[in-house]
Amino acid sequence: SQTIHQWPATLVQPVGSPLSLECTVEGTSNPNLYWYRQAAGRGLQLLFYSIGIGQISSEVPQNLSASRPQDRQFILSSKKLLLSDSGFYLCAWRTAGTGNTGELFFGEGSRLTVL
Amino acid sequence: GEDVEQSLFLSVREGDSSVINCTYTDSSSTYLYWYKQEPGAGLQLLTYIFSNMDMKQDQRLTVLLNKKDKHLSLRIADTQTGDSAIYFCAGARTGRRALTFGSGTRLQVQP
Numbered sequence: 001s002q003t004i005h006q007w008p009a010t011l012v013q014p015v016g017s018p019l020s021l022e023c024t025v026e027g028t029s030n031p032n033l034y035w036y037r038q039a040a041g042r043g044l045q046l047l048f049y050s051i052g053i054g055q056i057s058s059e060v061p062q063n064l065s066a067s068r069p070q071d072r073q074f075i076l077s078s079k080k081l082l083l084s085d086s087g088f089y090l091c092a093w094r095t096a097g098t099g100n101t102g103e104l105f106f107g108e109g110s111r112l113t114v115l
Numbered sequence: 116g117e118d119v120e121q122s123l124f125l126s127v128r129e130g131d132s133s134v135i136n137c138t139y140t141d142s143s144s145t146y147l148y149w150y151k152q153e154p155g156a157g158l159q160l161l162t163y164i165f166s167n168m169d170m171k172q173d174q175r176l177t178v179l180l181n182k183k184d185k186h187l188s189l190r191i192a193d194t195q196t197g198d199s200a201i202y203f204c205a206g207a208r209t210g211r212r213a214l215t216f217g218s219g220t221r222l223q224v225q226p
Contacts, residue, residue, distance in 0.1 A: 043218035
């Protein structure tokens with residue numbers, strides 16, 4: 001069966017420090033991978049998605065970047081965190097292509113607090 | 116306006132039915148989805164409906180889809196305290212590989 005893991009679960013970082021959140025998927029190949037952010041009391045904002053190794057699409061201009069060094073690994077990074085980067089970050093995957101029901105499967109989330 | 120809109124809050128008594136509503140602007144989704152998020156956790160897929168269907172029932176859950184009005188609803192029968200969570204509807208926009216989510220409806224179940 002497929003599983004998705006993301007870490008760390010909780011992170012408190014000072015303004016201006018770097019960030020690295022990692023996400024890995026097991027039990028599937030060539031998934032589409034996604035990073036969403038959920039601000040407090042709000043919905044989900046799509047940050048990045050990837051359809052393959054090294055292929056990253058950015059949805060909104062921001063202080064963050066994403067990389068996909070391996071097929072089932074997705075990393076969210078920042079060189080210098082801002083207060084506004086605080087939030088709950090969710091990694092997700094879905095089966096690539098058409099002919100499936102297209103749902104996303106989410107990790108347990110990483111809560112980032114920037115002080 | 117937003118692509119997907121939901122009311123923010125719903126309070127019901129245990130044992131009653133809950134109805135969570137969602138409206139969307141882009142009708143290109145082949146499937147529409149309902150997710151549940153418990154505090155501090157990721158999103159869990161509850162159910163989905165194919166866009167050519169009007170209704171789907173899955174145990175205590177009933178999904179209704181009105182394509183003409185671009186309205187989706189989730190009914191939870193015999194609501195339990197364990198159903199307290201945030202519920203998100205989601206769909207795929209034209210040309211997008213990702214799902215667009217509503218702002219979520221917080222369901223509070225009172226004993």
